[in-house]
Amino acid sequence: MQNSLYVNLSAQIALDKRVTATANNVANMATAGFRAEETKFSTLLAQATKGAVAFVGTGDTYLSRASGQITKTDSPLDVAIQGDAWLGVGGASGPVYTRDGRLTMDATGQLRTLTGQPVLDPGGSPLLLDPQAGPPTIGRDGSIYQGTNQVGALGLYILDKKGTLSRAPGNAVTSSLPVRPVQDFTGIGIVQGYTEGSNVNPIMEMTKLITIQRAFESAATATSEAESSLQSAVKSLSPQGS
Numbered sequence: 001m002q003n004s005l006y007v008n009l010s011a012q013i014a015l016d017k018r019v020t021a022t023a024n025n026v027a028n029m030a031t032a033g034f035r036a037e038e039t040k041f042s043t044l045l046a047q048a049t050k051g052a053v054a055f056v057g058t059g060d061t062y063l064s065r066a067s068g069q070i071t072k073t074d075s076p077l078d079v080a081i082q083g084d085a086w087l088g089v090g091g092a093s094g095p096v097y098t099r100d101g102r103l104t105m106d107a108t109g110q111l112r113t114l115t116g117q118p119v120l121d122p123g124g125s126p127l128l129l130d131p132q133a134g135p136p137t138i139g140r141d142g143s144i145y146q147g148t149n150q151v152g153a154l155g156l157y158i159l160d161k162k163g164t165l166s167r168a169p170g171n172a173v174t175s176s177l178p179v180r181p182v183q184d185f186t187g188i189g190i191v192q193g194y195t196e197g198s199n200v201n202p203i204m205e206m207t208k209l210i211t212i213q214r215a216f217e218s219a220a221t222a223t224s225e226a227e228s229s230l231q232s233a234v235k236s237l238s239p240q241g242s
Contacts (some may be wrong), residue, residue, distance in 0.1 A: 007055040009036075014122035015216045021061055022208045025200045033100030033171055034198035035063040063165040063173060066101070068199040070191070076135035077103040077111075080196045081156065083188030086179075088120035088155035089113055094126055096172035097179065099196050105129055120155040124180040127152045140189035142182075154190060156192060162193055171185075 021037040028034040039061050070080045079101035081087065086097035104115050109118040109131040118126035122142075129136060133146035142154035159165065163177030182188050 001227070005011075005151065012216060012220060019209065019212045019216065022212060024203055026202070026209065029198050029200040029202050029205065031198050032102055032195050033098055034067065035065070035099070035165070036175065036198070036200045037061050038064050063167070064199055065165075066199045068197040070194050070196055072194050074193045076137070076192060077105065078195045079103065079138055079154065080191045080194035081188075082191060084158070084161075084175070085156045085182050085188045086121075086159055088124065088157050088179075089170065090118040090120060090126060091168055091172065094168070094179055095120060095157075095179075096168040096174055097159060097174040098170065099189075100171045102195055105131060107131060109173050113170055117170050117172070119219075121152055122155045124155065125240060127154070138190055138192040140191075141185050142190050156188065156190070158182055163212055187237070 014187065018039045021039050025036045026130060059094055064093045079087075081101065087101060088095050088100055090096075096117075098113065099122055100113065103119060104112050104114060106112060109129040110120050111127040111129060113119065121127050127144070129144065133149075133151075135146075136151070137145045138154065139145070143150055144154065156182075157179045159173075159175045159179050160177040163175040165173045166173055168174050216239050
């Protein structure tokens, strides 16, 4: 009887973690370049009793690498990435990586993200343009031209698929494994005048929220019933009059 109580409690803990991640996805479905957070669960087997009891693990979260929808803006400082690559930008403790290609140029000509982070070139250095030379032209390989002069190149980086991605400030991520600059632009490239939206699927996420909430309510009801059954059993086994 106690096993059922613990199994239901483990399910509630896992569902609470999942609803938090899903609600955050829904809140950011209009955030450019946002990566949805997914949760994967495993079953934990406990064999303290005669038969193995399956508990729900707390779940591991990970960031989805799926691409978001591309939208045309015609702004020369907006870029979208095609393929599995990321823009390098400066973070507080080193480079971080983003799919949010909404860029700006400050008064000194430095290329930055909307949150003020410097955009990096393939060597990891900040990009400096000529603020008097007009809007840049950005090629598929990230090369940046002002007029006929190449003034730099956007740093595109490959994040190892075996690495774990973690969120960083400015809608960016870091990887647990070393990254490398893109050298082969077959299947990977920059599209100027476009931006990539969030990779959150609104309909799927709202459906998940409803399903998770119903599952949580069912687990809570089962927990309450298990507690009532346990109390009834204790009363029935207690000596009368005690």
